[in-house]
Amino acid sequence: MINFNYTIWILLLPFLMFLLLGLAGHKFFPKLSGLIGTCGLAIITVLSYIAAFKYFFSSEKIDGAYQKIIAFNFTWLQFTDKLHIDIGALLDPISVMMLVVITTVSFMVHIYSLGYMKDEKGFERFFSFLSLFSFSMLGLVLATNIFQMYIFWELVGVSSFLLIGFYYQKPSAVRASKKAFIVTRFADLGFLIGILILSFNTRTFDFITLTNPAGTAIAQGGGIAFLGLSVMTWSMIFVFMGGVGKSAMFPFHIWLPDAMEGPTPVSALIHAATMVVAGVYLVARMFPIYALSAPVALKVVAYVGAFSSLFAAVIACTQTDIKRVLAYSTMSQIGYMMLALGVSGYGGQEGLGYMASMFHLFTHAMFKALLFLGAGAIIHAVHSNYMTEMGGLRKYLPITHITFLIACLTIAGIPPLSGFFSKDEILAAAFHSNKILFAMEYAVAGLTAFYMFRLYFSVFWGKDINYHHTPHEAPMTMTIPLIILAIGCVITGFIPFNKLVTSDGRIFESEIELIIAIPSVLIGLLGIGIAYVMYRKESAIPDKLAATFKYSYKWAYNKFYIDELYLFVTKKIIFRYISEPVAWFDRHVVDATMNAIANVTQSVSFRIRGFQSGQLQKYAFVFITGAMMLAILFIYLWK
Amino acid sequence: MASIMFILFSAMIVIFSILTVTSRKILRAAVYLLFVLVSTSGLYFLLNYQFLAAVQLTLYAGGIVVLIIFSILLTSHISQKFESSGWKKNIFSAIAAFTGTILSVITILDYKFSATTVAAKEVNMRLIGKSLLSIDYDGYVLPFEVISVLLLAAMVAAIVVAKKGAPKTIGLPKLNQE
Amino acid sequence: MNSGIPIQYFLILAAVMFFTGVYGFLTRRNLITILMSVELILNSVNINFLTFNRYLYPHKLEGMFFSLFIIAVAASEAAVAIAIIINIYRRFTTINVEDVNEMKF
Numbered sequence: 001m002i003n004f005n006y007t008i009w010i011l012l013l014p015f016l017m018f019l020l021l022g023l024a025g026h027k028f029f030p031k032l033s034g035l036i037g038t039c040g041l042a043i044i045t046v047l048s049y050i051a052a053f054k055y056f057f058s059s060e061k062i063d064g065a066y067q068k069i070i071a072f073n074f075t076w077l078q079f080t081d082k083l084h085i086d087i088g089a090l091l092d093p094i095s096v097m098m099l100v101v102i103t104t105v106s107f108m109v110h111i112y113s114l115g116y117m118k119d120e121k122g123f124e125r126f127f128s129f130l131s132l133f134s135f136s137m138l139g140l141v142l143a144t145n146i147f148q149m150y151i152f153w154e155l156v157g158v159s160s161f162l163l164i165g166f167y168y169q170k171p172s173a174v175r176a177s178k179k180a181f182i183v184t185r186f187a188d189l190g191f192l193i194g195i196l197i198l199s200f201n202t203r204t205f206d207f208i209t210l211t212n213p214a215g216t217a218i219a220q221g222g223g224i225a226f227l228g229l230s231v232m233t234w235s236m237i238f239v240f241m242g243g244v245g246k247s248a249m250f251p252f253h254i255w256l257p258d259a260m261e262g263p264t265p266v267s268a269l270i271h272a273a274t275m276v277v278a279g280v281y282l283v284a285r286m287f288p289i290y291a292l293s294a295p296v297a298l299k300v301v302a303y304v305g306a307f308s309s310l311f312a313a314v315i316a317c318t319q320t321d322i323k324r325v326l327a328y329s330t331m332s333q334i335g336y337m338m339l340a341l342g343v344s345g346y347g348g349q350e351g352l353g354y355m356a357s358m359f360h361l362f363t364h365a366m367f368k369a370l371l372f373l374g375a376g377a378i379i380h381a382v383h384s385n386y387m388t389e390m391g392g393l394r395k396y397l398p399i400t401h402i403t404f405l406i407a408c409l410t411i412a413g414i415p416p417l418s419g420f421f422s423k424d425e426i427l428a429a430a431f432h433s434n435k436i437l438f439a440m441e442y443a444v445a446g447l448t449a450f451y452m453f454r455l456y457f458s459v460f461w462g463k464d465i466n467y468h469h470t471p472h473e474a475p476m477t478m479t480i481p482l483i484i485l486a487i488g489c490v491i492t493g494f495i496p497f498n499k500l501v502t503s504d505g506r507i508f509e510s511e512i513e514l515i516i517a518i519p520s521v522l523i524g525l526l527g528i529g530i531a532y533v534m535y536r537k538e539s540a541i542p543d544k545l546a547a548t549f550k551y552s553y554k555w556a557y558n559k560f561y562i563d564e565l566y567l568f569v570t571k572k573i574i575f576r577y578i579s580e581p582v583a584w585f586d587r588h589v590v591d592a593t594m595n596a597i598a599n600v601t602q603s604v605s606f607r608i609r610g611f612q613s614g615q616l617q618k619y620a621f622v623f624i625t626g627a628m629m630l631a632i633l634f635i636y637l638w639k
Numbered sequence: 640m641a642s643i644m645f646i647l648f649s650a651m652i653v654i655f656s657i658l659t660v661t662s663r664k665i666l667r668a669a670v671y672l673l674f675v676l677v678s679t680s681g682l683y684f685l686l687n688y689q690f691l692a693a694v695q696l697t698l699y700a701g702g703i704v705v706l707i708i709f710s711i712l713l714t715s716h717i718s719q720k721f722e723s724s725g726w727k728k729n730i731f732s733a734i735a736a737f738t739g740t741i742l743s744v745i746t747i748l749d750y751k752f753s754a755t756t757v758a759a760k761e762v763n764m765r766l767i768g769k770s771l772l773s774i775d776y777d778g779y780v781l782p783f784e785v786i787s788v789l790l791l792a793a794m795v796a797a798i799v800v801a802k803k804g805a806p807k808t809i810g811l812p813k814l815n816q817e
Numbered sequence: 818m819n820s821g822i823p824i825q826y827f828l829i830l831a832a833v834m835f836f837t838g839v840y841g842f843l844t845r846r847n848l849i850t851i852l853m854s855v856e857l858i859l860n861s862v863n864i865n866f867l868t869f870n871r872y873l874y875p876h877k878l879e880g881m882f883f884s885l886f887i888i889a890v891a892a893s894e895a896a897v898a899i900a901i902i903i904n905i906y907r908r909f910t911t912i913n914v915e916d917v918n919e920m921k922f
Binding site: 641645652653657659661665668672675679682683686690691698699703706707714728729731732735740743747752755758759766767770771777782794797798801803 | 824825828830835837840845850864867878886889892893894900902906907
């Protein structure tokens with residue numbers, strides 16, 4: 001048994017960094033706090049890599065399957081001897097993989113932020129929040145029981161809130177952070193209900209017990225039925241609701257585009273690579289229950305994922321803010337991951353979707369973070385977010401240009417970059433299960449290539465703009481992470497995920513099916529070609545197309561008016577008919593009762609004051625009367 | 640004979656006590672009080688407590704009433720007429736007093752007093768003197784001493800309280816430091 | 818029994834005197850008249866003690882001595898009370914009991 005006790009430092013160190021930088025950060029030089037945060041992250045990155053190597057290559061496999069190892073576990077809250085909430089670390093293929101992803105991307109973002117956030121006012125605050133986020137996300141993936149995951153889930157939401165609203169003096173940023181927190185909190189209500197239903201029926205919170213394929217938890221699946229669906233299905237659907245909120249799937253996606261108000265490193269870390277995949281991770285973690293006792297819930301997962309990816313891809317084709325395009329692209333790619341999980345089965349070849357989803361999560365983290373950091377470099381150079389004000393930047397930002405191009409090719413699925421491999425596996429899994437979903441995802445692949453290259457060509461080619469001040473290449477602290485991530489994009493495609501991360505821990509053979517691979521590459525190239533024609537040089541084609549499809553364009557540009565719909569429902573219906581009466585009740589009934597009690601007390605005390613009147617004869621009168629009453633009581637009434 | 644004396648004395652007591660508490664002129668109230676005290680002393684004679692009757696006459700009628708009259712003269716005019724209190728106070732106090740009287744009378748009449756068969760001890764000066772200073776079971780030397788201390792304290796208190804001028808510091812005078 | 822007067826007569830007399838004193842205490846406005854009412858009360862108690870001593874315990878002396886001590890205490894209390902009244906008169910120039918009510922809320 002290998003000792004994995006050092007993994008506790010992977011959790012503790014960012015937490016200590018958060019406390020240190022949060023409480024004492026303003027006493028250090030700004031650069032020192034940044035360096036402290038980055039060093040802390042470097043240490044845990046190394047630790048994660050060590051743990052990953054040890055786990056995948058040296059840990060013992062039972063029955064050819066990777067085992068779930070508890071690195072440490074202690075009881076945090078003990079309610080009764082059966083009901084207790086533990087905090088611990090669970091190591092299994094997906095959690096170790098996530099460790100690697102999170103720490104690597106976080107480390108890159110830390111280095112990047114040293115350059116990007118230089119001379120900003122809240123520099124130390126930023127790094128302490130980044131450490132808090134790293135701690136929360138790591139706690140989420142290492143959770144041994146579902147309640148711990150929920151706790152860290154909420155912590156991640158808090159960190160996201162703090163980081164989106166980092167520029168707290170901007171009203172739009174404050175609004176965006178509130179929106180993110182409220183929407184995800186509402187979704188977490190569903191998550192909590194799911195947790196409660198699940199643990200009430202299975203009598204445990206612990207993941208190993210819950211997801212044991214041969215265990216009683218899963219066998220209980222077909223239990224009590226409610227409205228035609230079994231209890232497990234209901235709880236899994238509710239749990240998925242939490243995932244929908246955190247991963248910005250339709251209909252809880254509204255917070256993600258607005259979350260781009262935060263600084264770009266934040267968008268890279270949280271809203272591209274790590275936090276938004278928490279929903280996918282949740283489904284993956286509970287996958288045995290989904291696959292073996294709640295297949296209806298799994299269908300819901302697949303359809304929601306597919307719809308979200310199509311929805312987001314269409315909107316992304318019309319957006320002009322770079323970061324918003326990337327946000328919708330994130331939503332679309334996560335839809336891919338959800339879809340892959342949704343069409344997957346459990347065990348062996350059936351588990352292709354699971355493996356593909358995890359693989360795509362891994363590669364997506366790399367290239368999406370790279371895209372966002374590159375966008376940050378562009379914004380840093382041009383001081384504007386909008387594509388319409390940029391053009392011809394390839395001359396000024398060479399390194400950014402090359403790395404951004406690599407990332408765009410990856411997301412479009414061009415071999416031999418990593419995106420091709422992971423996307424191809426997903427398309428294969430979809431093809432073998434559900435042809436309709438496959439067709440949707442195929443279309444989305446083409447759209448993805450189109451809008452990404454639309455972005456690329458508009459920014460780096462397109463028209464030549466006279467800039468106020470010449471854009472300069474980003475400093476080295478910002479370009480080194482770009483280069484590292486670009487290298488990652490290139491080589492991670494070759495990691496044999498089918499030997500490492502599978503649905504039941506065992507290896508299975510998979511190969512590239514050319515029937516699926518060739519058409520996917522072709523549609524990618526088609527998308528790139530169309531974008532090339534429309535955007536490489538300044539041309540009138542985009543505007544003519546927009547004018548022809550006026551209504552579709554307007555609807556897509558306005559994000560299908562979902563935000564307006566939500567605002568209508570909350571303001572006109574919920575606020576007016578529910579909140580206002582409740583507020584009236586609170587003010588006029590509850591408060592009035594309290595005030596009445598206080599007034600009664602005051603008037604009673606005013607009356608009682610009269611007893612201390614200072615008048616001798618009044619005192620004597622009371623004395624005499626009292627004595628007589630006592631005399632009557634004790635002489636005549638006392639039997 | 641005794642009953643006639645009793646009726647006379649008790650009538651005087653009752654009438655004059657009521658007059659004391661209802662008289663509007665204060666000096667008349669003091670004189671009525673004097674009559675009450677003298678009648679009480681007569682009652683003590685009836686009860687065969689001669690010494691106590693004498694003490695009553697000396698102390699109460701001779702001492703306290705004089706004291707009261709002095710203080711009346713010191714603090715108000717003799718013929719000053721005082722308004723009576725409001726009728727509310729009167730009514731409530733009357734009700735309280737009347738209820739108390741009824742209560743006491745009922746209690747007294749209800750109780751069965753058993754006659755005693757022990758022979759009476761004659762109370763003469765010799766016996767009183769001996770008891771006051773004896774330390775036997777029947778002795779009253781302790782209360783005697785305590786009363787003497789009390790009287791001393793009362794004297795000191797009365798002098799101090801009624802003195803004019805600022806209170807002087809108690810303690811040793813300050814030594815001159817040369 | 819003392820010449821045939823029932824004990825209850827004495828006791829009732831003492832009770833009437835007591836409650837007359839109480840009425841006077843509660844009603845009168847002058848501090849000195851209040852003091853006089855207190856003397857009435859004390860005297861009624863004296864009569865009670867002596868009556869009980871004579872009728873129920875004629876072989877003992879407690880009642881008489883108690884009355885003696887009550888008279889002594891009443892005298893000293895009256896003296897101190899007069900001293901206080903004089904002080905109040907000096908301060909307030911009135912000895913109306915309703916005007917001397919500083920110890921209130």
